[in-house]
């Protein structure tokens with residue numbers, strides 16, 4: 054039996070439309086196939102990819118919160134290139150721990166990156182990574198942080214044997 058498939062809890066991405074959630078998952082090899090607009094929640098073995106609409110439309114928040122209970126870690130993305138806001142302290146409502154990610158930092162001004170960091174802080178994120186899925190900046194640090202979350206469920210399973 055492949056225990057990894059049985060006990061693995063996926064990562065989950067949350068954030069506005071166009072913030073680069075699917076592209077980041079693809080870069081991290083957590084989803085397969087071409088990246089196109091995410092129309093509904095995608096459940097892959099290692100990742101839950103959500104459409105940006107779920108954070109834009111308040112009555113869909115509950116579905117995000119419910120789905121977060123399936124995840125080992127939630128990644129909140131805010132693009133340095135966009136000017137969206139996130140609901141105040143929304144990360145604290147999730148059923149999974151969460152980190153913030155300033156995405157699309159390639160070519161961004163420092164002030165744009167800081168604005169995105171402030172949006173994530175208001176949303177309740179304390180640990181924040183800054184990445185570009187285009188030039189790879191920040192991805193090694195993020196990968197290192199994510200590894201234990203992807204392995205965590207398998208470790209717990211083995212410990213109980």
Ligand SMILES: Nc1nc2c(ncn2[C@@H]2O[C@H](COP(=O)(O)OP(=O)(O)OP(=O)(O)O)[C@@H](O)[C@H]2O)c(=O)[nH]1
Nearest residue numbers: 070071072073074075076091104105157185186187
């Ligand atoms: N410059 C730049 N563009 C990026 C980056 N990441 C993604 N993009 C581009 O941003 C656009 C949106 O990326 P997606 O990954 O589809 O965004 P998403 O957050 O999944 O959007 P929804 O599925 O609509 O919620 C695409 O054209 C990507 O090529 C990045 O790091 N830098």
Ligand SMILES: [Mg+2]
Nearest residue numbers: 074075090091
């Ligand atoms: Mg998407």
